Amino acid sequence: MMHDCADGQMRDLLPGYVNKTLSAEDHAAVDNHLATCDDCVAEIEVIEAAVRAFAAPQVNIAKIVKALPATPRSAKRSMFAGTAWRVAAAIGVVLIGAGSVFALRGFFVPAGTQTQTAAVAPAPAASATLATTEPVAPPAPVAAPIATAATTNAPAASSKHRGTTISFGGGLSDLSDAQLDALMSELDALDSIPSAEPETHLTPIVPMIPQADGGHHAQ
Amino acid sequence: MDVGGRQDDGSADIALIERWKGGDQRAAAEIVQRHAQALARFAASSGEREEIDELVQDTFVRAFNSLDSFRADSTLRTWLFTILRRLLLDRKRAEKRRRNQVELDEGHAVEAYDALDTLVADETAIQVRRAMERLSPLQKEVFVLRVTEGMAYGEIAKLVGSTEGACRVHYHNAMRSVKEFLDDA
Numbered sequence: 001m002m003h004d005c006a007d008g009q010m011r012d013l014l015p016g017y018v019n020k021t022l023s024a025e026d027h028a029a030v031d032n033h034l035a036t037c038d039d040c041v042a043e044i045e046v047i048e049a050a051v052r053a054f055a056a057p058q059v060n061i062a063k064i065v066k067a068l069p070a071t072p073r074s075a076k077r078s079m080f081a082g083t084a085w086r087v088a089a090a091i092g093v094v095l096i097g098a099g100s101v102f103a104l105r106g107f108f109v110p111a112g113t114q115t116q117t118a119a120v121a122p123a124p125a126a127s128a129t130l131a132t133t134e135p136v137a138p139p140a141p142v143a144a145p146i147a148t149a150a151t152t153n154a155p156a157a158s159s160k161h162r163g164t165t166i167s168f169g170g171g172l173s174d175l176s177d178a179q180l181d182a183l184m185s186e187l188d189a190l191d192s193i194p195s196a197e198p199e200t201h202l203t204p205i206v207p208m209i210p211q212a213d214g215g216h217h218a219q
Numbered sequence: 220m221d222v223g224g225r226q227d228d229g230s231a232d233i234a235l236i237e238r239w240k241g242g243d244q245r246a247a248a249e250i251v252q253r254h255a256q257a258l259a260r261f262a263a264s265s266g267e268r269e270e271i272d273e274l275v276q277d278t279f280v281r282a283f284n285s286l287d288s289f290r291a292d293s294t295l296r297t298w299l300f301t302i303l304r305r306l307l308l309d310r311k312r313a314e315k316r317r318r319n320q321v322e323l324d325e326g327h328a329v330e331a332y333d334a335l336d337t338l339v340a341d342e343t344a345i346q347v348r349r350a351m352e353r354l355s356p357l358q359k360e361v362f363v364l365r366v367t368e369g370m371a372y373g374e375i376a377k378l379v380g381s382t383e384g385a386c387r388v389h390y391h392n393a394m395r396s397v398k399e400f401l402d403d404a
Contacts, residue, residue, distance in 0.1 A: 019369030056260035
């Protein structure tokens with residue numbers, strides 16, 4: 001029959017004694033106590049049996065270590081490396097974009113060099129003039145009739161837009177009073193509603209008679 | 220007074236953690252080396268039969284993933300055991316749900332115990348293990364942590380969420396129960 005030792009403080013040391021986690025001083029004190037206490041010797045045997053009963057299977061230390069996350073410092077290093085690449089890529093994209101914009105605006109073109117630039121200028125009412133202009137200035141006089149296309153070599157109104165400019169006419173404010181009057185007269189002369197039926201023009205069908213020389217002759 | 224506990228106050232673990240944070244991966248290996256076996260023993264004592272390796276590995280992975288939040292209010296060992304204990308509780312809950320769905324195969328459970336017995340070499344150890352099956356889960360936990368790991372009552376109390384005094388009572392009641400079982404055997 002097993003009993004409990006009356007020395008509670010000594011009993012508290014027994015698990016540490018079995019697990020060898022006591023200080024040298026405590027370990028020696030337990031050694032001395034065991035020499036005279038059968039209850040504590042019996043309890044030591046129970047503790048040792050419990051330790052044996054739960055002998056754990058050997059775990060794979062290497063596998064566990066391999067599964068662990070990287071150290072914070074190496075993780076930061078790799079994160080910084082990734083960031084540096086991203087920043088470099090972003091700078092590259094910005095430079096390419098800026099270069100494209102400057103190129104389109106002609107920043108890289110030496111003065112005096114002509115470029116092919118297309119611009120659409122505001123068209124005067126009821127005027128559809130297609131003009132090709134060389135280094136240009138004031139718009140071509142709108143003496144041309146409505147719905148005609150003219151190619152002019154007039155100076156550009158703006159020195160910003162150099163080169164060939166496609167224009168659908170100048171502004172009304174550029175016209176003289178006489179030109180405006182002429183334009184208005186032409187507009188008044190127009191039918192507001194076009195004819196519903198265009199005039200029919202019939203071409204008679206003429207039968208062809210074969211000739212002796214192999215040709216044909218209209219009858 | 221918290222007597223009978225481990226003399227290691229955890230300062231060695233703190234130093235290893237600092238080394239690991241400084242980029243020394245070998246420090247992680249040393250931490251695993253120091254605690255893996257004890258964790259595996261605790262997992263086995265709580266009734267885990269399989270996947271103990273995975274449980275221990277999960278414990279370390281979770282611990283290292285949140286090592287920045289470790290404030291050393293307790294020792295690293297207590298913290299690791301706390302993580303493992305939560306994992307074990309999660310598994311037990313999942314197992315309980317599964318058993319509610321699937322009819323319990325009693326024969327399979329007996330076979331598992333028999334297989335464990337063959338691993339334990341001596342009859343006394345087998346009897347102690349069987350005696351411990353009669354303990355309450357908390358008594359068993361306290362008893363195992365005390366006898367197999369030599370943990371102090373204060374450390375156990377933190378781990379199981381109890382008080383030092385209550386853990387002392389649980390331990391002595393468990394020891395008395397085991398002795399009585401062995402006397403009757």
